[in-house]
Amino acid sequence: MKKKKPTKIKLKTFLAIYLGSDAGMKKWNKLSADHRKQREISGIQGWMDWAKKAEKSIVDMGGPLGATKRVDRRGIASTRNQMGAYTIVQASSHAVAAKLFKHHPHFMVFPGDSVELMEILPLPEM
DSSP states (O other): OOOOOOOOOOOEEEEEEEEOOHHHHHHHHTSOHHHHHHHHHHHHHHHHHHHHHTTTTEEEEEEEOOOEEEEETTEEEEEOOSEEEEEEEEESSHHHHHHTTTTOHHHHTSSOOEEEEEEOOOOOOO
16 A cells, blocks of 8 residues: 655735734823833733744744835825734744734734734736
8 A cells, every 4th residue: 555645735915914003002102101011021021932832833023113105106105004913924824824823912912903914916917
């Protein structure tokens, strides 16, 4: 009897965008400086612990996002949005990728509201 080769699961790549509202930041800024510092230390440790657990899935740890410029037919202008940071991960499915972020410190410790994930699709072949 022939042995079957193990099936290799093709991983998909996902972009995770960390979102946070102005209301969340206002609430964060109302905390005492000591309490905010304790939460920052706890949050950064939580983020590093999360990264260690998810390290096999992380393609690019990403980082915080700065000011935003919008470019359109009218030109270039400063704008605002709720995007605060990004990470790129790989997983077998969208659901599996989402589970990586289920208790993420972004919204469990820090004032972030959510993490949104979208698959990075391959370019269409010409």
